[in-house]
Amino acid sequence: MNNFCLSKPRLSKLRLRKTGLVFGLLFCFATKVDALTIHYGNDRQPELAACDEHAYVGETDKANECYKNLSDHSDPLVQANAAASLGYVREANKRFREASSSSTDPIIKTHWAMLYLKTHQVSDAMSLLREALLYDEGFLPARLGLIEATMRTFESAAREQLNNILAEFPENVHALMLLARMELELQNTEQARSVLATVKPLLESAELPLLEWYTLQAGANLLDAEPIDDWAEKAIAINPSYGDIYSDVAHYYIITYRYVEAVELYKKAVELNPLLATAQRDLGINYLRINNVFGARHHIQKAFDIDPYDAQTVNTLRLLDKLDGMRISSVDVPDPDNPEQTLGRVIIRLDREDADALEPYVQNMSIRAMQVFSKRYDYKLNQPMIVELYHDHDDFGVRTVSTPGIGLLGVTFGHLTAMDSPKARAANEFHWGSTLWHEIAHVITLEATSHLLPRWFSEGLSVYEEWNTGPVADRTIPIDTLLAVAKNQLLPIDSLDSGFVRPTYNGQVQVSYMQAGLICDFISQRWGHEALVVMLKEFAQRSTTSNALNQAIGIDGPAFDILFSEYIEERYGELARSLDDYQVANRQMARAISSEDWLSVSVIARNIIERYPENVADGNAYEVLAQALRERDDNDGALDILMTWHALGGHGVESMQWMVRELREQQRFTEAAAVMESINWVNPYVVEEHRWLGDYYLSHQETTLAIREYDALLGLRPEDPAEALLGKAKAAVQLGDKESAKRQVLYALEHAPFYRSAQKLLLEFNEGESVD
Amino acid sequence: MIGIFQSQKTRSAGWHLLVRRIRNGLQISALIVACFVAPNVMAKSVGLVVTGIGGNEEYADNFRKQGLSVVEALRSVGDEDQDFVLLSDEAASRNAVLEQMQALSKIDAQWFYLVLIGHGTIDSETWRFNLPGDDLTTDDLVAALADISSQEQVVMIGTSASGAVLDILSQPGRHVVTATKSGGELNVVRFPGFFAEAMATTAADTDRNEILTLAEAYRFSNEKTQNYYLDKKLLASEHARLEGEQPDRVALARLGSLKTAKDDPAVAQLLEERLVLEDEFLALKARKPEMDTALYYEELEPLLLAIARLQQKIDSVTGWVDTNE
Incomplete structure (x- = not known):
């Protein structure tokens, strides 16, 4: 009896909702194909390694049959790993949990962690690996697993840890392969090729497959703008369904922002192996990056059908719904x-x-x-x-x-x-x-x-x-x-x-x-x-x-x-050399503010500005100085300071709004408009700014900008859209488009039938009636 | 609960009310468009505005200013200024409030307005309006309002936790506005400040007919309140509520030329004509969803032109110079 088949993963509601189809038996008859994992360490049990041999050469049915035969193996770890190799994630998880409950052997948690890593749950994987190292701090598979997990989080610590391991075990194949991968990630192709040259004889003597080795060679070629076909052919000669040769290599296009080229490789990967879920997913995601939404949906849906647990796939499917x-x-x-x-x-x-x-x-x-x-x-x-x-x-x-x-x-x-x-x-x-x-x-x-x-x-x-x-x-x-x-x-x-x-x-x-x-x-x-x-x-x-x-x-x-x-x-x-003094001055300023000693605040703020006049970001001394001046009733001085700050790129909205009020009071409308324009690039949701700017631009015959402001204002769906509609009518008049102007004025009056300014314009349109 | 965003299928009765009040003052009887249940032509309005204890000078000052704005606006819909009373600071004790309501209950008025602005609290027994000395409780309010004989009542409770009294105060013929949706919203509320702003300016008069209705004021204040929290990226801690039918028929203030020409018979005559046109306009708007768009605007344009021409006449009589548009 096949125990695994009885405990196959259940399809999520989301999947059923998305597809409207039932693929309930998929996991019994058509096991999904994950990216092929090559087990370099000697911690893999021989029974599993025998099955792996079939998987490495693309004999999927044989490999699966072999793994399935291990479902009632006496060693629960073998059972768990077999389930994992078959892609029965929940079953594998359950069996790893059972195995670990009565054992402190670090190998269990290490292999369990690899399942988490395979299912994209990096932080959980790292936790398990750390637990394994608590049992045995030198346990090499756990140390390497931790490095592999750390590499996925882009932490630089991984390299140091890997160097430590290689210092101890210079011929460890797994460590060398990780190093080659790391060098390629940094686009150090020369160093990567050198590591690969070192590791090849070691792989051969251990009778391990060269599939990943070819992939990394192809990656180095891709980064060096050389053809990858030879390496791909060699890999496919070993395993005719090894789609990873393309999808893994496509990653090096992704890190160099070449999404169009990456898509071509992912296409080859899924052509070679349509059940390769990660390739289907990445093809979909990268189609989306080049705005092929239809293609993206097609392949993300396929990825979901194969692997409904992949968070990236599920997230992207939801995003596609939103994009629609x-x-x-x-x-x-x-x-x-x-x-x-x-x-x-x-x-x-x-x-x-x-x-x-x-x-x-x-x-x-x-x-x-x-x-x-x-x-x-x-x-x-x-x-x-x-x-x-x-x-x-x-x-x-x-x-x-x-x-x-x-x-x-x-x-x-x-x-x-x-x-x-x-x-x-x-x-x-x-x-x-x-x-x-x-x-x-x-x-x-x-x-x-x-x-x-x-x-x-x-x-x-x-x-x-x-x-x-x-x-x-x-x-x-x-x-x-x-x-x-x-x-x-x-x-x-x-x-x-x-x-x-x-x-x-x-x-x-x-x-x-x-x-x-x-x-x-x-x-x-x-x-x-x-x-x-x-x-x-x-x-x-x-x-x-x-x-x-x-x-x-x-x-x-x-x-x-x-x-x-x-x-x-x-x-x-x-x-840079006097940063300590600069920061001390800022702390002094903060203390003076809290004690409302505005004279001291002014003096310190001026000193800070003199030291670093370009600093107009949050917490800058200009706005503080302006506040201190306002506290001392020197609004003109405050406005001068803020004008300098604004000219240097200061864009705190509250200060800009104060400037606008002051400038308008002083009838400095051109400067007020410039500041108001700046506000909209930080907060475009303020009705008053759009209204005032629209009227300002209209009065200065800057019709396009006026229309932009009125459209933005209408976009905020104000309770009272009549003014913006009238503004658009007047703008249309400036553009000589009487038809549009009349339409807009009717819209305005439809909202506010007693709106005198709109009434006047309507009367003007109506056979030039006098409105005075 | 009614939705205040329902389409205005009937013209504002507040508008009718004010026109009639002008005419009534001149002893002119008028035939009012029959399809509306009109308030009594002899209608009189009275009201009480109370601002509560501030707790600090900033709040006290804000409450005082808001109360003043509201009472001044309400006076524009009344006959005599003294019909609308403002109680603030130490004068706003529980006893003073109850006595004043008692006094107002003796006046034969069609419309009664009560506005409370300040801090509200709630405990296991009651909601309380914080006043100097004893607080005003829910029971106090229910009892005092029960004595008010006015057929049309407007009660605006602009305090924290005011939603607690919404259900208990609601009854036919009474419009109730609370600054919060329940007694659980305990933080200081912004809504009454915006409500006072609505009453003090023309900003909330979206149809620009120079009559501010309860619906317009509520809509304006509610939008401003919600925007306040959105702008600050804060979770809104107050959600105003309005109970009562046809708040668009409840006038809160006269604005512009109507305020200026409160008792002018010539204006009253023209306003009567405007009522008819406004009716036609509203009727046409109500038919819009069923009409061909081009035909709708073809019919709308002459109507709007007629309203515009009439408005020019009104402005000519009132001498109104527009400064706000």
């Missing part, structure tokens, strides 16, 4: 130098609740960004750009990495960029305009290089564009970055990517963003913006960083590092 409900609009971007021509099309996807209010702004910025970046980088997009904003941060998380809870604000996959909408975050804390600007810069630079530019350069250009052409000029360098300058922790330009991919200290990713931005800014200031364009074109030709630098500015990476270091010293050296 989002509102899509599009706009063609005119070429500013030749209005007859278009630069491209922008497709905007927004949550319905957000769409009316945000769409005018997203359109406005997308058009401007495409115009600016196309010109600055001498590149025209060859496909529509897709811009998505999510008002639920978790939806954005799933869109990005198929799981909620990420710390990002925006992400770009190529032509498609996705980000949080301002509603996804606490009001007033998120400058969504600059994030959108940053992401659209990525769209252009990624596409201009066919995704071949290094991460540092892509991020650097986006930060540089935020600073130089974006909607806010905030160039605040965070204290963490200044600390890194002080500690000499900035990375050489040639290895700056590792600061993004494998950070070695807390906050290094943020430091790397800033360093990359400063590098681009420095190059532009010293050699001109054109040097950056030359570099971009070099990267498109697969240049290394040093080569690109050489072509653009005539020096290589190490020589550049010296100049950059001098530049940083000149700009931030003194501040």
Whole structure:
């Protein structure tokens, strides 16, 4: 009797709901195929290893039969592992639990952990592995398992631990394979190939399959832009259904942001083995990244049918349902130098609740960004750009990495960029305009290089564009970055990517963003913006960083590092060295605020501003000084300070709203409008700002902007839409579109029949009746 | 519970009421459009606004200002200013409130308004309106209101935990507004501040007919309150409630030219004409869902033009200069 079949996983309600079909016997007759696991350690029991032999060569039926025959083996660990190999997750979990309840053998928890790792539950796997190490702190399979789990969390600790193991066991095959994988992750192909050369004879002498070895060789080829076909053919010769050779290698396209190419490999993987759930899932997820929603749904559904426990699959299916409900609009971007021509099309996807209010702004910025970046980088997009904003941060998380809870604000996959909408975050804390600007810069630079530019350069250009052409000029360098300058922790330009991919200290990713931005800014200031364009074109030709630098500015990476270091010293050296004093001054200021000693606050705040005038971020001294001046009834002084702060990119909404009130009181309407415009890029949900700005732009004949404001206002679904409708009517008059104007004025009066201003306009339209 | 967002299928009776009041003051009888159950043409309105103890100067000052705004707005719908009383600070004791309600109950008034603004608390026995000295309890309120003979009553309890009295105060002929949905919402409420704002400006008069109705004021205040919490990304700790039928028929304040030309017979005559047009407008709007869109707007335009021309005449008579639009 086959015990496993009786205890097959039950299909979830979700699956039944999604498919409307019943595949209840799938797990009895058509066992799912996971990514093939090759068991390198000698902790695998011989009975299982015998079955594994069939699995390695693609004899799936034989392997399954073999595993099934172990279902009533006398060793519960063998039973559990056999169930796991068959993909009977719940059954395996149950048997591991039973086995571990009466044993302190670390092997049980280690193998149990591997089941968790296989089912994407990394933190649970790590807990079990740590428990195993409590039984035996030197237990090698558990130590290696822990490294494997740590690698999935992108923690740099994994490398150190692996080096320790290799120092003890230099010929451990599993450890060497992990090291090769780790080197490839860092795109160190030379080191990876060297490790692979070391491990090959060891694999052969242990009579272990070379399947993964071929995969890693293919990965190295892919990263070096060499063909992978030979390695793939060798792997397939061993195992004709080894789809992993393509799906595992596709991962190296993913880490280099080449989703279109990755999709082609995933397609090959599922063609080779349609039951490979992870490949079906990743094909779906990456179809979604290149905006093939139909293809994504097809393959995610297939992945779900094979493996309904995969969180990424389930999350993505749910996201697809939400995508169906989002509102899509599009706009063609005119070429500013030749209005007859278009630069491209922008497709905007927004949550319905957000769409009316945000769409005018997203359109406005997308058009401007495409115009600016196309010109600055001498590149025209060859496909529509897709811009998505999510008002639920978790939806954005799933869109990005198929799981909620990420710390990002925006992400770009190529032509498609996705980000949080301002509603996804606490009001007033998120400058969504600059994030959108940053992401659209990525769209252009990624596409201009066919995704071949290094991460540092892509991020650097986006930060540089935020600073130089974006909607806010905030160039605040965070204290963490200044600390890194002080500690000499900035990375050489040639290895700056590792600061993004494998950070070695807390906050290094943020430091790397800033360093990359400063590098681009420095190059532009010293050699001109054109040097950056030359570099971009070099990267498109697969240049290394040093080569690109050489072509653009005539020096290589190490020589550049010296100049950059001098530049940083000149700009931030003194501040970085006196950070302790700076922070002491900030603490003194905080104490003076709490004791409401506004005179002292003013003095200290001025001193802090003098030390670091560019700091306009949260907690900056400008807003504090303005508050101190207001407390002393010096509103004019406060306004002057805040005008300086705003010009430097300060964008705290409460301060800006105070500025607007003051400026309006002083009849400085042009400046008030500029500040109000800034508010909308942080908080676009304030009715009064849109109303006032709409009227302001209308009175200054800036009709397009006026319409944007009235549309945004109507998008907020105000209780009283009549004013915005009348505004649109007047804007239509300015554009000479009497028909539209009349329609809008009727809409306005339909809401408010006694609205005198609208009545006057209607009377004017009606045979030019006098309205005075 | 009624939904205040129901479409306005009948014109505002508050509008009728005010027009009639103007006419009544001039001893002019009028034939009112028969399809509406009109309030008594001899209608008189009285009211009491009470602001409770603040606990600190900021709250006390806010309550005082809100009470003042509300009573001034209510006076615009009454005949005499003294028909609307404001009790604040030390003057607003439990006894003073009950005595004042007793006094108002003796006046023969069609409409009675009661507005309480301040802190409310609740214990195992009762809801309490915090006043200097003894608090006003639910029982006090129920008993005092029972003595009020006015057929139409509006009670607005703008305090924390005020939802606790919603059910017990509800009865035919009475509109009850509470700042919270239940006694469990105990935090300080923002709703009464926005309610006072609605009554002090033209912002809430969305149809711009210069009569602020209970429906308009409630809608405005409720939206502002919810937006307050949304903007601050806070969980809303208050959810206002409104009980009573046709709150769009309850006038809370006259605005603009109506306020200015309170007793002008010429204006009254023109307003009568405006009533008829407004009726036609509302009737057409009610038919919109069943009509062809183009036809609807074809019929709407001449009607709106007629209203506009009439409004010009009214403005010409009142000498009203628009400064708010």
